[in-house]
């Protein structure tokens with residue numbers, strides 16, 4: 001089987017930040033500045049607490065000048081720490097947004113270049129959710145929680161260092177009483193949270209996929225009375241999401257145990273400080289600093305623990321995004337034929353011993369050898385499900401064969417740069433999708449970006465001027481995604497393909513929705529526009545079949561050997 005890489009429902013979350021490191025290239029200076037600003041801000045914040053102790057001791061000592069000096073220093077630190085906190089938060093959020101914009105571009109480009117089999121093998125909603133939901137989630141994490149997380153972690157660390165400088169035995173005691181149970185609680189949460197968040201993301205993706213699929217199918221669902229069944233299916237997906245979210249809440253509530261541990265530690269510390277001050281082993285200022293700083297430590301740890309849930313969720317989101325980039329990225333040999341100069345503008349298309357199947361045990365195309373010389377006009381006919389479209393996609397290089405090869409002008413199409421290949425071989429499918437915009441914009445979406453004059457000339461050569469003139473604003477009519485009929489959308493797709501001027505044009509029932517006269521006229525025009533162009537028409541209609549110079553039929557639902565099945569017309 002032409003095995004498409006699959007997205008993992010629960011993607012590998014190990015070393016996810018290390019795996020994301022290549023995307024940081026180009027942002028390293030900004031990240032370094034973020035670290036510097038953050039350290040400076042945290043240092044100033046810790047300095048405020050220490051400075052309070054010094055002011056208290058100076059007030060107790062009766063030295064007025066020292067008191068004023070220390071009070072001024074305290075004021076400076078308060079203002080400085082506020083300004084630095086603002087600046088470091090702003091810079092962190094800005095850097096995060098730039099990073100995410102780059103990641104979004106990379107992931108979208110990867111999906112845009114993904115093999116067709118990959119896109120067919122996944123639900124549209126799943127891809128949409130990874131491209132939008134995961135990145136939006138990461139963006140709100142970067143703008144909201146990440147600054148808190150980074151500030152909390154830095155202040156926490158510097159505060160502990162400061163405490164150790166005041167009284168290391170007290171600090172060691174504090175850490176020994178607090179850290180082991182707190183870390184155990186966080187570790188247990190971390191362990192559970194990965195699968196829980198991944199299941200929430202997968203369940204959300206299933207709901208999104210259900211919606212994405214049902215919207216275009218609303219007409220069929222209504223006419224066939226299937227809306228209740230669709231709602232039942234949606235209810236099942238919704239139930240799964242609800243269960244996943246309940247598990248998420250239960251997991252997050254486990255972190256509440258930290259509050260109990262903190263309360264115990266603060267009580268113990270207050271008693272101990274009072275005893276030490278009573279024995280003269282600690283100044284009152286130092287005791288105040290200790291109590292304030294300890295509260296700060298707990299407060300920051302609480303922030304940190306709260307943010308850890310969000311960080312774990314962001315880790316899952318990042319893992320899902322990296323999984324998307326991995327699964328859609330290039331694999332195997334890739335286009336060493338890159339320049340237009342290395343690939344002739346016209347050439348023979350040749351399938352050699354080609355085999356392809358969607359499932360391991362069933363080949364739709366098996367050992368097929370077929371040569372289509374430049375300028376050939378071939379019609380492929382055959383029963384429903386016999387493999388005509390599959391053959392068309394193999395010839396267009398949209399599917400890679402499991403066995404054998406497809407060559408254009410002597411080059412294996414698997415090794416041709418995809419953008420270059422699309423300028424040589426174009427397939428027009430039966431179902432055409434337009435993008436929001438004018439008719440002219442939709443037509444100009446071909447690989448060589450034709451200008452307005454070329455678009456108008458091609459429309460005229462294809463005999464479509466009357467139809468374009470019948471639209472309210474001609475080429476400038478907003479066509480939207482659904483405003484044209486199926487046949488009209490096919491006209492747009494055929495004209496767009498003609499504008500690319502490919503060497504090989506494959507029409508897969510591409511005029512099935514167009515009236516016979518127009519279809520015949522378009523095919524004639526397509527052939528006449530470039531006599532040396534190969535035209536392969538996949539068709540059911542007898543009159544289309546009759547127009548081919550060479551007929552290829554696909555018997556018994558499987559194309560295994562065409563030798564005796566090809567009829568060459570004079």
Ligand SMILES: Nc1ncnc2c1ncn2[C@@H]1O[C@H](COP(=O)(O)OP(=O)(O)OP(=O)(O)O)[C@@H](O)[C@H]1O
Nearest residue numbers: 120358359364382383384385386387388389390391
């Ligand atoms: N994306 C896919 N995944 C799995 N199986 C597929 C896929 N596309 C087609 N098939 C199967 O491959 C076989 C050939 O399909 P194909 O679309 O090539 O036939 P066809 O001759 O073009 O049919 P039709 O005349 O109905 O358009 C069919 O049995 C079909 O069910």
